[in-house]
Amino acid sequence: MVKVGIMICDRNRKCTGNKCFRSVIERDGAFRKYKDEPVEVVGWMACGGCPGERLEFAPADMKKYGAEVIYLASCYLAGYPPCPYIKDHKTYIENYVGLPVVIGTHPMPQNYIDTHEKAGDWEGCEEYLKEITNDPEGAHKYDSTRPDYTESLKKK
Numbered sequence: 001m002v003k004v005g006i007m008i009c010d011r012n013r014k015c016t017g018n019k020c021f022r023s024v025i026e027r028d029g030a031f032r033k034y035k036d037e038p039v040e041v042v043g044w045m046a047c048g049g050c051p052g053e054r055l056e057f058a059p060a061d062m063k064k065y066g067a068e069v070i071y072l073a074s075c076y077l078a079g080y081p082p083c084p085y086i087k088d089h090k091t092y093i094e095n096y097v098g099l100p101v102v103i104g105t106h107p108m109p110q111n112y113i114d115t116h117e118k119a120g121d122w123e124g125c126e127e128y129l130k131e132i133t134n135d136p137e138g139a140h141k142y143d144s145t146r147p148d149y150t151e152s153l154k155k156k
């Protein structure tokens, strides 16, 4: 059993979390490695806004509730521009809070991959994108702009 806390970009503070939770349940994206292991999400919250207003409190709180790993959600990289504070958040959580950090949750949807490639704003993010852009099937599966997306959610 692994217990995780998920922090999202505050620009998505009203996000329902469906893609992140789907990726936990279906073991996609950064959660593929837990294929044969139960995963419990102990906390879910937004960073509080640039440069990370809740950074000092949220990860420590999630640790109190048992989190063993903090996930910075895929929206950190999906937004335009990607979060400029990823490295700072990762460093603070790992060094001060004392929990490992994984960047990314669900596979990056194909529509975001296409747009960022055109915009050219993922330069320097390659290391962070590894876990969530190496699966073309996942990219297609999580692209909610495709016409058959809603229908695909019904097929299991």
Ligand code: SF4
Pocket (backbone or CB within 6 Å): 008, 009, 010, 011, 047, 048, 049, 050, 051, 052, 076, 082, 083, 084, 085, 086
């Ligand atoms: S860009 Fe980064 S610091 Fe700003 S709200 Fe999003 S995750 Fe937080």
